[in-house]
Amino acid sequence: MNSAVEILSPEKFGLSSVREIVESREQAFSETRRTAIDCIDDLVSDEYKPKIVSNVTFMFTLWLLRYLDESVLTSKFINGQRDILTSELEEFGDEDIEDYCRRMGMHLDFDVDREIFSVPFDTFIRNNTRISGEKYRLSYQPVNKGTVYANRDVVIKIAREFFVKSAFRTVENISMNDVVDVFEPYADFISSMRILYDQLKSSRKVDLGAVDSTKFPPCIREYISEMKSGVNLPHLARFTLVSFLHKTGMTSSEIIELFKTAPDYNEKMTVYQVNHVTGEISGTEYSPPKCAVLKSNHLCYMGEDTLCNQEWLRHPLQYYQIKKKHSK
Amino acid sequence: MIDAAESDQKLKNLFHRYYVEEDLDPPDLLPSREIGYIPFNGSMSRHRRIQSARDLKYFVSNAVPRHLYYSTSYYRRPDEKKMQDKEWLGAELIFDLDADHIKGADTMTYVQILAEVKKHTIRLIDDFLMGDLGIQESEMKLFFSGGRGYHVHVISDKVYDLNSDSRREITDFIRGENLTSQGMISSINRTQLLGGWPKRIDSFVSDFFRVLPRERTEAMEQLKRVFPSANTARSFFDHIMKPSRIGSKTMNRIDILSLNGIEKYRILSEDERGIAMLGWLIERARENMSAEIDDPVTTDVHRLIRFPGSLHGKTGLKVLGLKISDLPSFDPLVSAIPETFRNGNAKIYAEKEGTIDINGQTIRVAEGEQEVPLYAAIFLSASRQAYLI
Numbered sequence: 001m002n003s004a005v006e007i008l009s010p011e012k013f014g015l016s017s018v019r020e021i022v023e024s025r026e027q028a029f030s031e032t033r034r035t036a037i038d039c040i041d042d043l044v045s046d047e048y049k050p051k052i053v054s055n056v057t058f059m060f061t062l063w064l065l066r067y068l069d070e071s072v073l074t075s076k077f078i079n080g081q082r083d084i085l086t087s088e089l090e091e092f093g094d095e096d097i098e099d100y101c102r103r104m105g106m107h108l109d110f111d112v113d114r115e116i117f118s119v120p121f122d123t124f125i126r127n128n129t130r131i132s133g134e135k136y137r138l139s140y141q142p143v144n145k146g147t148v149y150a151n152r153d154v155v156i157k158i159a160r161e162f163f164v165k166s167a168f169r170t171v172e173n174i175s176m177n178d179v180v181d182v183f184e185p186y187a188d189f190i191s192s193m194r195i196l197y198d199q200l201k202s203s204r205k206v207d208l209g210a211v212d213s214t215k216f217p218p219c220i221r222e223y224i225s226e227m228k229s230g231v232n233l234p235h236l237a238r239f240t241l242v243s244f245l246h247k248t249g250m251t252s253s254e255i256i257e258l259f260k261t262a263p264d265y266n267e268k269m270t271v272y273q274v275n276h277v278t279g280e281i282s283g284t285e286y287s288p289p290k291c292a293v294l295k296s297n298h299l300c301y302m303g304e305d306t307l308c309n310q311e312w313l314r315h316p317l318q319y320y321q322i323k324k325k326h327s328k
Numbered sequence: 329m330i331d332a333a334e335s336d337q338k339l340k341n342l343f344h345r346y347y348v349e350e351d352l353d354p355p356d357l358l359p360s361r362e363i364g365y366i367p368f369n370g371s372m373s374r375h376r377r378i379q380s381a382r383d384l385k386y387f388v389s390n391a392v393p394r395h396l397y398y399s400t401s402y403y404r405r406p407d408e409k410k411m412q413d414k415e416w417l418g419a420e421l422i423f424d425l426d427a428d429h430i431k432g433a434d435t436m437t438y439v440q441i442l443a444e445v446k447k448h449t450i451r452l453i454d455d456f457l458m459g460d461l462g463i464q465e466s467e468m469k470l471f472f473s474g475g476r477g478y479h480v481h482v483i484s485d486k487v488y489d490l491n492s493d494s495r496r497e498i499t500d501f502i503r504g505e506n507l508t509s510q511g512m513i514s515s516i517n518r519t520q521l522l523g524g525w526p527k528r529i530d531s532f533v534s535d536f537f538r539v540l541p542r543e544r545t546e547a548m549e550q551l552k553r554v555f556p557s558a559n560t561a562r563s564f565f566d567h568i569m570k571p572s573r574i575g576s577k578t579m580n581r582i583d584i585l586s587l588n589g590i591e592k593y594r595i596l597s598e599d600e601r602g603i604a605m606l607g608w609l610i611e612r613a614r615e616n617m618s619a620e621i622d623d624p625v626t627t628d629v630h631r632l633i634r635f636p637g638s639l640h641g642k643t644g645l646k647v648l649g650l651k652i653s654d655l656p657s658f659d660p661l662v663s664a665i666p667e668t669f670r671n672g673n674a675k676i677y678a679e680k681e682g683t684i685d686i687n688g689q690t691i692r693v694a695e696g697e698q699e700v701p702l703y704a705a706i707f708l709s710a711s712r713q714a715y716l717i
Contacts (some may be wrong), residue, residue, distance in 0.1 A: 043489075116519050121461050129493035134508070135515035138501040144523030146462020153517060306524040 004088040004100055005081055007166045008036045008057050013059040015178050021060055022182060034311060037189070038062040041290075041314045043073045044197045050080030059170075066171050067179040067190050070197060078167045082160050089156045097155060106162045108155065119158065124148040126174050127161040188322045191313035194322045199247075215323035218308060219294055219318045220244050222301040227262050236289070237299050240316070242277040244288040247317055252278050290315050330677055335715035340368040340392055342706055342716075343639055346646075346668045347388040353636035353649055355398055356483070360417065360671045362406040364632045365393035366641065374632070376408035394641035397632035402479070402488075410697055411630060418488030421495065422633060423502075424625035425449050426477030431620075432447050435699050438476070441687050442660060445477040452480060452619035453652055454608045456502045460524055472660040474640025474647045479633060499623040501525075504614035509606035513597045518588050525613075532613040533606070537585035537592075542569070554608045555601070564601040644669065644706035661686050674705035678714040 019028045035057050042048040047228045053061070058081060070283050089097055098110035098117070106127075109118045121143055128136050136157060142149045150158070183190065213224070223241045227233055233241070245255050259270045264271045271279070279285035291314055302308035307319055336585060360383070364374035378384050388396065399406065400422050404415035425448050427433040427441040436444065451649045453470070457463040457480070467484040470716060490498075500506055504525055512529065520526035541547045544565055551561035568581040574591050585592045596602035625631055634640065645664040665687055681695045691704050693714065700708070708714035 008523075022704075120486075122490070125494040125497040126490065129491075129497060132512040134506055136507050138497040139504060139506050139525050140511065140515050142520045142522035142524050142526055143460045144462075144527075145459070147523075149519050149522045151517070307604075 004085050004092075005053065005058050006100075006103060007163070008055055008059050009174070012041060013056070015182060015189055017056075018060060018178075018182050019302065021056070022185060030311070032057045032060050036064055037312045039077065040064050040068065040193060042071075043076055044193045044200070045287075045290075046200060048076055048080060050084050052084055053081075060254065062171050063174060063179060064183070064186070064190075066174040066176070067183050067186070068197075069176075070194075070276050073197070074168070074171055078164055078171075081167070082164050082269065086156060086160050086164055086187070089159060094152055097152060097159070101155070101159050101162070104159070104166065105164065106159060111305060117155045118322050119148045119150050119155065121146050121148050123162075123169065124150075124158060127158045127165065130161055131157050188307075188314060188325075189310070189318075191325060192315075192318035192321045193198065198313070208305060211245075211254075212327070215320055216244075217300060217319035218301040218305050219316055220320075223299075224258070227259070233262070234299065236294075236297050236299070238273070239286070240288045240294065240299065242274050243286045244316055244320075246274075246278045246285070247287065248320060252280060288316050330679075330717070335717065336368060338716040339644070339706065339709050342396075342644070342669070342702075343394070343665045345388065346622065346639060346666050347392060347582065349387075349668045350637070350666060351381070352384060352396075352635060354384055354472075355420075355636065357402055358398075360385065360404070360406060362399035362401070362403060362414065362632065363387075363635075364397045364399075365391060366395040367391060368394050375407050375409050377405075388638070393638065396635040398635050400631050400633050401629055416629065419490075419629045419631075421482040421484075421487040421490065422523065422626060422631065423482075423619075424473075424477065424622040424633070425452065425453055425480070425482040425620065426473065426475065428476075429620040429622055437685075439468065439642045439661070441476055446655065446658070448619045448621075449478040449480065450462050450655060450705065451617070452502060452621065453655070456616070456619060457482065459499075460501075465579040465606075468652065469636075470650055470652050470655065471636060472635070472645075472648045472658070472664050473634055474638075474643055474645045476666060479634075479647075484640065492629050495554045495629070496623070499621060499626045502619050502621055503623070504610075504618040507610050507614065509596070509603045509610060512606065512610065513593050513603070516593045518590055521588070521590065525671070528617050529610055529613050530592070532617070533592055533596075533609050534586055534588050536609055536612075537568075537582055542582065555660055560601060564605065567599075567601065568595070582695055639666070640710075642710050644703070644710040659688070662688050669703040669706055673699045674702045675699050675717050676705045676708055676714040677707070677717050682713065684713075705712035 022324050023030050024030070032054070033052060033129070039048070039053075039061050061077060061270060065077060089100065092100065093112050094115065094117075098108065106123060107120060108123065110116075111118065121138070125140065127137055128138070134140060136154065138148070213221075216224075219239060223233055223237045244253055245258070246252075255278075256270055256273050261276070275281045277286045291300060291308075294316070307313060307322060313319060357429070359377060359379045362374065363376040363378050366372050366604060378387055399419075401419035402417040404417060406414055408414045425445050427436075427445060430436075430441065430444050430448070432443070433441055436523075452469070457468065458465070463482055463484065464675060467482055469481040469483060471479045471481070473479050501524075507529070512526070515639055516526065521530050540550055544562070547565050548558070548561055551565055552558060555561040555564065568585060569663055571578045572581050572584060572595060574584050581595050584595055596606045625633070635648050636649055638647050640647065641644070645660065646666050648660070648664045650658055650663070676695060677697050678693045678695055682693050684691050684693065684707065686704055689702070691700060693708065697717065705714070705716060709716045
């Protein structure tokens, strides 16, 4: 039996299921949390690549998306999962398609002898309106006594729309009070994601207020102190530092000023590099790399820092945004 | 001297009498409906909520609407002014059939119009709603509109929450919209012949070729209607008289085209002539088999429609519910005359002579003053063909 992602009913996956996942120390649940958080992070950073997830992870991600409350990101996620579902259904046998649709609450029958699906006409017109092409219009369907007779191509198209509608309805029906309550440990994560998303959306700097170096994450503090103590920073650390400082609102000349303390300071080169990273030369405003990149390049200095050790923390800027928010 | 205002006031008094003496036929969940009306003097008033049949009686007896409407939608708060504040809960699926959509209606008499609209209403109910969509008789309500047509309401869980786009699929389907020869050729398969338009078109095309004369001069009479050029018509005829293979057999193309089944699409897609032929046949099939409905009424999920049992302000006839099985023999110009207006006479003044067919008789109207049956007087004054004096 083939499997494909399923939307679970509120009875099967509701507030208590989400609470269990949030609070559990079990490996499987922490995997769910990690995958869902990665997914949100990728969506926010516009790096989302749809991949197959379990039903529970899918549902948990929908809950997080409800909390984030950004319809564009919710759509991106649901549409990505829809595309995976479509390719999976295309590999299914006809009876497996029938099974899957029924489990999802879409009532149709497959007639083995005639190799044809019977779809109630109202199910058909509830789900065909966004499918373009003449052959998907009701006028072209063999419809008799309330039944549309359809081949598997049509049924897969209808099923994918049904999936999208049900997923959106599921998100809409999750109570905001419930998500705020259950995701209390993720409040900082979500608010940092919102700031990051706003930043990306408007492609300009969000006003983070005056630069406050005491709120910098351990990595950035380490780079600055190393530089001040005369250590030569690796290229990636330098890049991270410049792009980080730029995003916090420091001007290019302020950043250049800071680099003057570096032992290998070369004014021409530094000006060029800073202006490149800040977009003044390149036209592209670079963002600092994610924590994962810094870790694999041995440039992470999280140590025992509580915030760095949150499983949802993904990005140095996220750290800064949260610290700044709490100091207000 | 004729006083139009006085005639109008007399008509209003008669409507008042009707609303006092007779009861309306409220839709289900009346308190969830928006009520609107057009008074004798003034413009449309909307966004009313009426809680009960008793309140309704009180309301219509006092307001005396010239036209009375209710929303086909159910709302949590029907009396809110803004649509988003009303909170839409669902809507009946309605079909409005009237003279406006009937070809050649402008040269028909009222009686002919009613007969033609009835034909389309029967087609809508029998072929599309019951036949294709499987709607049960118990899920439908049928009304004579009091004017020039009929309203069909589908009242079923299957339809309440359909959005406007889904309802558009239904109207396009009933009108046979978007059907093209290329579309049919590219989508046709055996399954498709199980129902709906593909099956209708299949029968229509087969029937056409079955009766098409096998003799060229006779066939040309028909084919000249299809092809603007006689040469093309002739060459198409010659082409279909030639044999083609079907399975292990060989038959003349015209005989393959006469069979029910998808083989005909192979023949018709052989060249441009066949495609044009199919396009023409699809158009004729639509003309003969679709039902002319007013789509915006069906696709609008906030629509107001005439209130069952209310009077139509332009005829004085009532919006009358009837059983679907009674439709073929139904004569609105007899049955929709309210009891209140059946007896007695009234004096009218007509500016020009004419005749009207009402209550199973033809009434001659002379120029000037005269006495006619009350219902005729109301019909003539409401439709502004005479004044009540």
